Amino acid sequence: MAFSPFAIRKVFVNPESAFASSSATEGDYIRVPVVNPDWKPTEGTIERAVAQSRLTSHSAIVGRKGGTFTFRVHLEGLTTNDGAAQVTVTPWLDECLLACGLTKLAGTGLEKTGVDSDADDVVLASTAAAKFKLGGMLGYKLDSDGLLYTRLIKQIATTTVTVKPPWTSGSADLDSIVTSGGDLTIFSPATYWAQDGLAAPLGNGVISDPGTVSFVVVGSGYEFTLKGCRGNVKLLGEGETAMLEFTFQVCSFATSSLAPTASMPTAKTSLTLPGNAKVWWGDDVAATADTIPCRDVAFDFGVQLAEKAADQGTEGRAGWAVTGHKPVASFKPYWDTAFLTAKSAASAYLFAFQIGTSPTNCVSVGLNKAQIVDYPAPEDLGGLVGQSINLTAVDAGTATLDGTATQMPDAVMCFF
Numbered sequence: 001m002a003f004s005p006f007a008i009r010k011v012f013v014n015p016e017s018a019f020a021s022s023s024a025t026e027g028d029y030i031r032v033p034v035v036n037p038d039w040k041p042t043e044g045t046i047e048r049a050v051a052q053s054r055l056t057s058h059s060a061i062v063g064r065k066g067g068t069f070t071f072r073v074h075l076e077g078l079t080t081n082d083g084a085a086q087v088t089v090t091p092w093l094d095e096c097l098l099a100c101g102l103t104k105l106a107g108t109g110l111e112k113t114g115v116d117s118d119a120d121d122v123v124l125a126s127t128a129a130a131k132f133k134l135g136g137m138l139g140y141k142l143d144s145d146g147l148l149y150t151r152l153i154k155q156i157a158t159t160t161v162t163v164k165p166p167w168t169s170g171s172a173d174l175d176s177i178v179t180s181g182g183d184l185t186i187f188s189p190a191t192y193w194a195q196d197g198l199a200a201p202l203g204n205g206v207i208s209d210p211g212t213v214s215f216v217v218v219g220s221g222y223e224f225t226l227k228g229c230r231g232n233v234k235l236l237g238e239g240e241t242a243m244l245e246f247t248f249q250v251c252s253f254a255t256s257s258l259a260p261t262a263s264m265p266t267a268k269t270s271l272t273l274p275g276n277a278k279v280w281w282g283d284d285v286a287a288t289a290d291t292i293p294c295r296d297v298a299f300d301f302g303v304q305l306a307e308k309a310a311d312q313g314t315e316g317r318a319g320w321a322v323t324g325h326k327p328v329a330s331f332k333p334y335w336d337t338a339f340l341t342a343k344s345a346a347s348a349y350l351f352a353f354q355i356g357t358s359p360t361n362c363v364s365v366g367l368n369k370a371q372i373v374d375y376p377a378p379e380d381l382g383g384l385v386g387q388s389i390n391l392t393a394v395d396a397g398t399a400t401l402d403g404t405a406t407q408m409p410d411a412v413m414c415f416f
Helices: 091-098 337-345
Strands: 008-015 035-048 058-074 102-105 121-123 137-142 148-156 160-164 174-178 185-189 213-219 223-237 243-250 252-255 277-283 294-300 303-314 317-325 328-333 349-358 361-372 378-381 384-387 389-393 398-401 404-407 411-415
Touching: 008 035, 008 091, 035 223, 058 223, 058 252, 091 102, 091 223, 137 361, 148 349, 148 361, 223 303, 223 317, 223 349, 277 294, 277 328, 328 349, 328 361, 337 361
Parallel strands: 148 398
Antiparallel strands: 008 213, 035 058, 058 243, 102 185, 121 160, 137 148, 137 174, 148 160, 185 411, 213 223, 223 243, 223 252, 223 294, 277 349, 294 328, 303 317, 328 384, 328 389, 349 361, 361 389, 361 411, 378 384, 398 404
């Protein structure tokens, strides 16, 4: 595909030390490997309707700046060695996700010491379970195929972690456990994980400010610096490859000549969908959950932003507040009346979606409790009868963490 001469050629990102305060040092910016970037600036015009004898008006004055910046990136996991120290999420991705009202959790690596006979529990050395995060995910590798399988963590005791759905294979086949430590980084809406002291809600119900980023957008003969950016992220599983789609609200912008020189980051193999994706949907209480053949899986954290209007702020804004979130997911399975039953009963089921099976390159999304919101009527799915299943996360409630009832996150996105 030929590029338009007006196309954006390069995009760079840098976290801001204060709202709408972009760095003037080109070396602070990291290159982002964007796909389909779209920058739509706005700048208001304030008319001055002054009473006078002439029909024309006074010259207008400039109003507030703003805009939206959207782009996609190919989905990829962490750069790790199984069971060893984490290299971390790609820096540009880390910064973009944290600017979407999300909180990150990570720790140190861990391997299992045993698995009990009911195939739901991981038995660990004393106090090792503290390295897991309730409502997050773990991965386990099988001796038989060396592949990674991810599961939602439903309960944590001192030496035992309970997961759903159960293990794919018998417990004797388990090789190693990849935890929310060295081989896993969890992102979740900042309303949760308060038990870790990471995002305690403010007294007025508005979530604590998770930070903003600046972008430098370079085209053919032009450059803009976008300041005070905060947004939302979606995972799109359409077509052959999985993508993350970012939509950022921009507080202010300026033409610039910063010209960052950071090179394109080294890319891992992008995660593809055919033959490489798994979907689980099932009863949270029952011992099993179904692995479903389906297409077009998508996930949206549904972060809701409100500007903090202030006469003293930049462009009349003192920042962006995360006022809520509504995680949703969707997928298209082949016809199954079980979805009709679940919709009519208003059942809340778990949903998990894994892309990639390598212990060092995998991404998984989980909703601890989700309901079907639209009637799953029959539709054409490549000439076969299928359904569109639209899910919305509901309050995941509490679960046991070392004997204490602890709030579960509604949704998580985990990078292995």
